Amino acid sequence: ETRRERVRAVIEAGAIEMAYQPIYSVADGRLKAFEALARFPSEPRRAPDAWFAEAAEVGLGEDLEFLAVERALSGFASLDPALKLTVNLSPAQIASPRFAAAFEGAPLERTVIELTEHAGVASYDVLREALTPLRARGLRLAIDDVGAGHSTFRHVLDLSPEFIKLDMSLIRGIDRDTARRALAESITSYGRRIGCEVVAEGVETPAEFAALRDIGVTRAQGFLLGRPMPIEEAARLPETAT
Numbered sequence: 001e002t003r004r005e006r007v008r009a010v011i012e013a014g015a016i017e018m019a020y021q022p023i024y025s026v027a028d029g030r031l032k033a034f035e036a037l038a039r040f041p042s043e044p045r046r047a048p049d050a051w052f053a054e055a056a057e058v059g060l061g062e063d064l065e066f067l068a069v070e071r072a073l074s075g076f077a078s079l080d081p082a083l084k085l086t087v088n089l090s091p092a093q094i095a096s097p098r099f100a101a102a103f104e105g106a107p108l109e110r111t112v113i114e115l116t117e118h119a120g121v122a123s124y125d126v127l128r129e130a131l132t133p134l135r136a137r138g139l140r141l142a143i144d145d146v147g148a149g150h151s152t153f154r155h156v157l158d159l160s161p162e163f164i165k166l167d168m169s170l171i172r173g174i175d176r177d178t179a180r181r182a183l184a185e186s187i188t189s190y191g192r193r194i195g196c197e198v199v200a201e202g203v204e205t206p207a208e209f210a211a212l213r214d215i216g217v218t219r220a221q222g223f224l225l226g227r228p229m230p231i232e233e234a235a236r237l238p239e240t241a242t
């Protein structure tokens with residue numbers, strides 16, 4: 001079985017499931033959104049991003065990513081109408097002819113696309129052109145993994161996102177590590193200055209959470225607050241973190 005056949009088999013069987021991780025307001029602990037994350041039940045030990053990277057390498061990135069988007073958006077049917085849903089997409093797919101169609105019918109004013117650093121970024125002109133009509137209808141943009149890679153700041157500069165997501169590597173130990181704290185603090189004040197909401201991901205301890213609140217981060221996500229979970233569970237989650 002070739003790598004391509006393995007990915008194709010998953011796509012043809014529709015063999016992915018979505019897990020939904022809660023995102024909370026730091027100030028009052030209220031549930032704000034869920035991030036949809038793909039899971040591959042046929043090989044649960046293999047990391048999801050490895051599947052997406054392999055799909056891209058064998059020319060099936062578009063098929064796999066849009067399958068995940070379709071599944072992710074089906075979660076809207078179960079969620080409280082006050083909640084947003086974020087979906088991950090690589091920049092290459094924003095430039096795809098299938099992009100706009102994939103979001104047709106979705107409540108765009110509740111939809112956020114998370115964009116991360118990726119090889120093969122189409123020109124920013126192309127990305128902006130594809131995003132503009134959907135953003136005019138309420139779709140919002142988050143730049144993921146900021147503080148980890150190099151090009152995520154370029155995404156922020158050239159795509160004017162509504163959200164910046166601080167990479168988990170900055171959050172880990174932020175209560176004890178001066179360098180991490182200073183960088184997260186700088187990015188947060190930068191975000192405030194340019195009108196971006198700053199979201200921390202990968203928050204695992206109460207001490208990390210407290211440090212983020214002191215810094216002025218407004219939203220948080222991580223195992224401390226809630227793991228990625230099936231939609232049935234997500235739909236039953238209390239509206240305030242305990």
Ligand code: G
Pocket residue numbers: 036037038039047048049050052065068069072088089090116
């Ligand atoms: O699920 P996990 O926590 O391991 O996700 C790790 C990474 O895998 C994410 O940050 C993202 O880059 C990628 N990923 C997970 N789900 C999706 C998805 O639905 N679509 C895309 N394009 N990437 C995803």
Ligand code: G
Pocket residue numbers: 021037088114144145168201202203204221222223224228
């Ligand atoms: O889209 P992105 O690459 O940011 O995906 C987030 C990844 O981080 C997912 O794979 C998710 O399962 C994982 N994750 C979410 N919260 C935590 C956390 O608190 N700790 C760790 N180690 N991983 C987390």
Ligand code: MN
Pocket residue numbers: 035088114144
């Ligand atoms: Mn993400």
Ligand code: NA
Pocket residue numbers: 144145165167168201
């Ligand atoms: Na991330």
